Every structure is written in structure tokens, then in C-alpha cells.
Amino acid sequence: MSKTPIPEKVKIRLWGKAAGRCQYEGCNKPLWYDSTTKSEFNSAYIAHIVADSPDGPRGDKQRSELLSKDIKNLMLMCDTHHRLIDRDQVKEHPEELLLGMKKRHEEKMEMLTSLTEEKQSTVLLYGANIGQNGSNVSMEKAVYAMLPEKYPAEKTGMELGFEGSMFNDKEQLYWTMEAENLRRQFKGKVLPRIEAGINHMSIFALAPQPLLIELGRLLSDIQAADVYQLHREPSDWKWQETPEEFDYVVIPPDTKTNTVALNLSLSGTIDNSRIRDVLGNDVSIWTLTIENPYNDFLKSKEQLRSFREVFRKLMDQIKSNHGHKNELHLFPAAPVSIAIEIGRAWMPKADLPLRIYDENNGFSHVWSIE
Known part of the structure; x- marks a missing residue:
């Protein structure tokens, strides 16, 4: 245990940086009250990363005295984790590990308390x-x-x-x-x-x-x-960086007919023959796709924003080419966030009514929006 009295101003600064919670990774226990009785009192311990004496946990002949009152060497901890790092598992808690815990905790608390x-x-x-x-x-x-x-x-x-x-x-x-x-x-x-x-x-x-x-x-x-979009790698919803040289591709139909469809091949490829199996051969098929469709291509907010722009322009283009009294058959293979944005970007009265299809051993019409 610590032998060095910590100055009060250093204690206050440490409490502030830790936001009154245990800084051991994954604990975050509030140290100003008892969670069982709800009684409020100080249950915190101030632990040294490098012990304040050479023979203490992670002690050093030269650095122990120098770091004994340095806030960079101090962690706010609950009783359980203070005992863990100083008594039961000293070797499993080297200096570098504890410094990393302290840094991550304090950065997180600073970020959370700066929210407006x-x-x-x-x-x-x-x-x-x-x-x-x-x-x-x-x-x-x-x-x-x-x-x-x-x-x-x-x-x-x-x-x-x-x-x-x-x-x-x-x-x-x-x-x-x-x-x-x-x-x-x-x-x-x-x-x-x-x-x-x-x-x-x-x-x-x-x-x-x-x-x-x-x-x-x-x-x-x-x-x-x-x-937001759920990613496969890593498996979370957090937006990532935009991939280099990314773009959406619009492929217009070869022929103009009275029946018009949109093939949305993004998270997978939909062969046009599958659309013709549903609508017949006399159909104009527009395609919105990417160079290599696959189920985890959407990584960034910028890609989603770009999709909205391309989709809005495409809705206007299809309406201009096929008339405002037509309807658009939509065959989607798209990430969840893009599916939501289709609904948000589609404009009633301004856009063609949508007949929406779902794939389940072949495409079938589910419902329409107009």
C-alpha cells in the first residue's frame, strides 16, 4: 500500500479526470456511493502504477520517489481492483498495461463530459x-x-x-x-x-x-x-472511413417499354433474368450498382450520403423517361441503412409509385407505396 501522502490538489485533479469512477478496464464502478445501500461516501483508493517505494509493486530504484506524487502515475480504483494489481496479480499488471487503462479511461471521461x-x-x-x-x-x-x-x-x-x-x-x-x-x-x-x-x-x-x-x-x-449500418468486420454499427475510389454506377435499360424496373444490386448481384421471370420480357430495367457488389461494402456516412444523391437523381431520370403516370418495380439487394434511406428519399407525389419486391426463393411483390 502507498506510504506517500498525496497532496489534496492532486487528489482532486485525479478524481476529476476519473469522473469519480474506478479506472480499471471494464469496471467503471462509481466510487462516491454504495450500489447496495445507496449510501454516499468515498470508497476510492489511489493506486500507484509505479510503487512509491522500490520494493513495492512495479517499484523502481530511481523512479519510485520521483513519481510518488505525479498524477500521471496515479489511478483511482475500487478496493477490489486496487488489491488485484498490488497484491494478487502484480505480475499480470505491468506498468504499460495500467498506463493504457488510465489513458483510455480519462480520454473517455473527457469526451463524455464535454458533450453539449x-x-x-x-x-x-x-x-x-x-x-x-x-x-x-x-x-x-x-x-x-x-x-x-x-x-x-x-x-x-x-x-x-x-x-x-x-x-x-x-x-x-x-x-x-x-x-x-x-x-x-x-x-x-x-x-x-x-x-x-x-x-x-x-x-x-x-x-x-x-x-x-x-x-x-x-x-x-x-x-x-x-x-446507421451494422458492419460484419468489425461487427458493430460505428461508421468507418470511406474506401478509396468508390462510386455508384447507373446502367440505363437497352430498350424503352411501358413496364419499368429498378435493379438495386449493391449487397449482392441480381441478374436481370430474375426480374424478367416476374415481370416478363417486355420490361425496361434500370440498374444501380457498384463495381463489386457484396454484403459489407457500405462503410461510411459519406457512401450513404452519396447514395441519396444518386438515388434522387435516378428517380427524376426514370420519371422523365417513362412518364409521371407510370410505376416503378423495385428489386432491392441493399444494406439496411440504404433500404431506410430509399424510403426517406422517396417523395410522394413527386416520384413514381414503388412496387416493392422481396427475395425468398425467387422475388415476389410485397406491397406498394404511392
């Missing part, structure tokens, strides 16, 4: 079964993805979707139930909050693409919002 009101965002979580797989969208992962640009306005998000639904997207009843549930929950939970004046929303959703497009349509682009 304009960075508040209301979190919306939506999940629906995809095939045989359920959907679990967690608040914890959402918060990690938002920081430091935004932080949640409340401890819990607005959750939409059926809890423990036994339906799957092979059943027609699934689409009827899920769509109606989404619309009713949106009307009951989300719309009143928007009308009350939410400044910003953060959207996290996992569901079949037609449902995500419907969610986007309900939200529209009037409400300020960030839509």
Missing part, C-alpha cells in the same frame, strides 16, 4: 425477423456507434417491432402483421415525439428490406436523423 445539448439524439431501435433469424438491436451498441458525434437523449431508445415474433418472411401473414405493427407503433411512439419537437434521431434497424423502406417512408427526410 446540440449533440443529443433520440435513439430509435427497430427489429424484425429475417428468414429464420431474429433481430436484436441493442441500446449499448447503438450508444457506442453514436459517440462522440452524438449521445443519447434518454437512457433507453424508442423500440419498435414484435417482441418474440414467431412469424417469418416466407409467410404472407408476416408482411401484413409486421407492416401494420410498424405503422401503429410509429404512430403511437414516434410521431408524438416528432410533433413535440425532437431535434435529432439516430436510427438502428435490422429487418427485411421492404420493412426498412417502409420505416424510412414513415420517417421521411423532414426529420433530422442519422441512419
Whole structure:
């Protein structure tokens, strides 16, 4: 244990940097009250990374005395982790490891305590079964993805979707139930909050693409919002850097007919023959794609923003070429965030009505929006 009295001003600075919580990685225990009795008292220990005596844990003949009162060498800790690093597992806790813990904790606390009101965002979580797989969208992962640009306005998000639904997207009843549930929950939970004046929303959703497009349509682009994407590598929702030399590609149809379709080949490739199997050979197929479609291509907010721009221009181009009284058959293979943005970017009255298809052993029409 420490033999050196720590100056009061150093203790206060350390408490501030640690935000009154244990700095051991993964602990974060508040040290100003007892979580069981809720009694408020100081339960903190100040631990030396390099001991204040040469024969102490991680002690050094020259550096121990020099660092004994240096805040860079001190950590705020709970009793359990103070004992762990100084008694039970000294060798497992070398100086470099503890310095890293201290640095990460203090940087996180500095970031969290610098958040201002304009960075508040209301979190919306939506999940629906995809095939045989359920959907679990967690608040914890959402918060990690938002920081430091935004932080949640409340401890819990607005959750939409059926809890423990036994339906799957092979059943027609699934689409009827899920769509109606989404619309009713949106009307009951989300719309009143928007009308009350939410400044910003953060959207996290996992569901079949037609449902995500419907969610986007309900939200529209009037409400300020960030839509997030679940990545496979690494497995989180946090936006990454934009890949180099990335661009979307629009391929116009070879012929102009009365029936028009949009092939959205982004997370996978949809062969045009599969669209003709549904609509017949007399169809004009526009394609919006990338150089190498695959299911984890969307990494950055910039890629999502760019998609909105390309999609809006394409909607105008298709309407101009095929007439304002037509309808557009949409065949999507797209990331979840893009599916939501399709619904947000689509403009009622200005754009052609959408007939939306879902792939399940072949494409089938699910519903239309107009």
C-alpha cells in the first residue's frame, strides 16, 4: 500500500479526470456511493502504477520517489481492483498495461463530459425477423456507434417491432402483421415525439428490406436523423472511413417499354433474368450498382450520403423517361441503412409509385407505396 501522502490538489485533479469512477478496464464502478445501500461516501483508493517505494509493486530504484506524487502515475480504483494489481496479480499488471487503462479511461471521461445539448439524439431501435433469424438491436451498441458525434437523449431508445415474433418472411401473414405493427407503433411512439419537437434521431434497424423502406417512408427526410449500418468486420454499427475510389454506377435499360424496373444490386448481384421471370420480357430495367457488389461494402456516412444523391437523381431520370403516370418495380439487394434511406428519399407525389419486391426463393411483390 502507498506510504506517500498525496497532496489534496492532486487528489482532486485525479478524481476529476476519473469522473469519480474506478479506472480499471471494464469496471467503471462509481466510487462516491454504495450500489447496495445507496449510501454516499468515498470508497476510492489511489493506486500507484509505479510503487512509491522500490520494493513495492512495479517499484523502481530511481523512479519510485520521483513519481510518488505525479498524477500521471496515479489511478483511482475500487478496493477490489486496487488489491488485484498490488497484491494478487502484480505480475499480470505491468506498468504499460495500467498506463493504457488510465489513458483510455480519462480520454473517455473527457469526451463524455464535454458533450453539449446540440449533440443529443433520440435513439430509435427497430427489429424484425429475417428468414429464420431474429433481430436484436441493442441500446449499448447503438450508444457506442453514436459517440462522440452524438449521445443519447434518454437512457433507453424508442423500440419498435414484435417482441418474440414467431412469424417469418416466407409467410404472407408476416408482411401484413409486421407492416401494420410498424405503422401503429410509429404512430403511437414516434410521431408524438416528432410533433413535440425532437431535434435529432439516430436510427438502428435490422429487418427485411421492404420493412426498412417502409420505416424510412414513415420517417421521411423532414426529420433530422442519422441512419446507421451494422458492419460484419468489425461487427458493430460505428461508421468507418470511406474506401478509396468508390462510386455508384447507373446502367440505363437497352430498350424503352411501358413496364419499368429498378435493379438495386449493391449487397449482392441480381441478374436481370430474375426480374424478367416476374415481370416478363417486355420490361425496361434500370440498374444501380457498384463495381463489386457484396454484403459489407457500405462503410461510411459519406457512401450513404452519396447514395441519396444518386438515388434522387435516378428517380427524376426514370420519371422523365417513362412518364409521371407510370410505376416503378423495385428489386432491392441493399444494406439496411440504404433500404431506410430509399424510403426517406422517396417523395410522394413527386416520384413514381414503388412496387416493392422481396427475395425468398425467387422475388415476389410485397406491397406498394404511392
